[in-house]
Amino acid sequence: MKHIGVIDIGSNSVRLLITEITDKRSFKIITELKEYVRLGEGFDNNGSLKEEKIQETINVLRLYKNFCATFPDIKIIATATEAVRKAKNQSYLMDRIKSEINLDIQVLSGEKEAYYDYFASINTLSINNGLIMDIGGASTELILVENRNLKECISLPFGAITLTKKFNLQDSISNAEEKNLKSFLLDSFSKIAWLNDLKVNTLIGIGGSIRNIAKISKKRTNYPLNLIHNYKLDSAEILDIYDEVKLKSAEQRKKIKGLSKNRTDIFVGAVCAVNTLIDMCKIKHVIISRNGLREGVLLSTLYNKQKIDDILGFSINNIMINNSMNPKHSNHVYKLTLSLFDELKPVHRLDDYLINVIRTSSMLHDIGSNISYYYHHKHSAYVILNSIIYGLTPRECVMSAFAAYYHRSDSLPSDFDKYKTLIDKVDLYSIKVIGILIRIAENLDKDLSNSITDIKCTINDDVIIIKTVSNTNSDFLIKQAQTISDSFNELLGKKLYVV
Structure with missing residues (x-):
């Protein structure tokens, strides 16, 4: 196969x-x-x-x-x-x-369809607990996830098309039509016993209609990333979108940025269903899953229904293989970067919440070489920004991309400012620190030999000494790493010596 x-x-x-x-x-x-x-x-x-x-x-x-x-x-x-x-x-x-x-x-039975939605979501999103909602054309699946396990599920026999037909929602709707629609939805949801005792505040949304909610949100805010997987909305914004679209005709909805022209006539019922469920279950925010039934079938077939424990590692490995990267070099640069990060914590004062960013940016730092080795840091940043990397938040994706960029540049690209809606000043500092550490680690494996097996750092008042551990002569690699001294001193305020 x-x-x-x-x-x-x-x-x-x-x-x-x-x-x-x-x-x-x-x-x-x-x-x-x-x-x-x-x-x-x-x-x-x-x-x-x-x-x-x-x-x-x-x-x-x-x-x-x-x-x-x-x-x-x-x-x-x-x-x-x-x-x-x-x-x-x-x-x-x-x-x-x-x-x-x-x-x-x-x-597929409704329960089997729900299972594939569940399997796609937990293997591509870092979620332990949540409520999954998949709105199709004629059915809606609800799945309760606890500790990454499928706890409850149900398939309801209504969706975007059937709600539209049943309640005449093609154009702007009257107060009476809206009242009947909401009453029907609330009655349907209220009959689900386990839904009435829900203790989660996150909804994972699947399906074209829910993705369109996110696309409208992205257009409203000039969201800088193309990716929609793992996009997060506050519940209040979904209510606002519903209030906007319900008053418009199907023709008027075609002018709403982000809304697919093929969904303008069936969108209102789907948004109302999401909004009703949010209100009933006191959901605080919604996370979009790009993956659903098809991806669930695919992953279930490939991995014999075994859950993926390390989602980020799985995703990075998948990208590396498909881009013919050197896994020994990538893993070694990650190992050295992580050692530098741990050893230098008293200097950079950053915490372990950055581990996903360190892992992603260091392992994919040279993925852009597949486009061109020269200026590959620019290509690497682009690839990371436009790849679906499971297990990363949008903020972590941006940070990983520009840390990879910074590993070969003392400045960030001219279009960096448009991503500042996703990161703050501390994140910007973190990007530069991680980028500098990757730069040192990459130069310590410049010959791709993995010959420098470890590093130990000594921190003095104004000097940091990186002692390399190697079984061979590593003078060339040490000399390469020492070239970073001026950039290191400018960022962290200490002279750098590599021995």
Whole structure:
């Protein structure tokens, strides 16, 4: 098995995710395709999917299967959710798909769909406890996570499309329509016993509609990062967004920055559902998960349902393998950087909350060399800023990127100011300290030999002596590290000697 293709037949869209397996513990997403079929709108009065929607779905699946066939040794996993789950003519649809394109479909139960949402979230976000909410076109999954374990889950038979149709939400809504919608949602949520005794204040949001809430938020604040995974919103902002969109027609909603044109007619019901749940459960903030069903299926298949204990390490390792980096050098620079950080704490006075930043920036400090060795620190910063690194907060991502940049420069790039909304003055100082330490560590392994096995620091009033531990002659490497002396002195106020 060289590739995995995950097909998700949802109530709103049919998607394909193709992944290349690059190593036993790593993968690379090749492409993602999406077609809006809107199966959730395609039922007749008897609860059966209409022929035109069946044919449209088959046409998309045929296209996807032919595309998958261009990849060697591919395993296709095709799933279907609520629209197919509740269709009276489900068997007919499955038979048509099997006979016409020879594709087997797993019709997931609500609980199985919830499990994949859970598995994707806990393996790509640093969360121990929280409530996961996945709003699809025709169903909403709620999952309670405690100590990274799935404690409770339920699938509710309504989503963005079905709420829109049931309560006539395509355009601006009346007070009566809003009252009926909220009453329905509150009644549905209140019937879930475990939801009434919730002791978490974080909601993890999954699905296109919830991602659109985050995209609107990002546009409002000129958020500097392109990434949406692990984006955090306060609950009050979601209420504000809901109050804005409910008063607009579908045509007017098209002008809202961040809102997908394909969701303007079904967005209000989804936002109202999120807002109602937040209010009922006293949720303080929402964290966006870019990953859901498809990624859950992928990770569950690759790792045999075993949870990933070290999310950040897994993610960094995945990036390193896919970029053909030198793992011995990267790990050694990280080891030396961490030793320097620990030994010099009395001087820089920074704490261990920076460990994720140190680990990421030191291990990926030269990833930009794949673009060009010259000025690779600039390319490294770009790659870190635009990679989804699981286990990092947006603030840690920015700090890691510019610490990697600073390891070869005594100044930060001209566009750095736009990221200052995510960091403060202490963070800026931390970036420079970590960057300088990486610079020393990199020069102590300039020949990629790992010959300097450790360092010990002696701190005097105005001098710091770094004593290297090596079994070979390391004069060249020591000389390289000594070149940092002036920059070190300017930042930390002490002369540096490397011996």
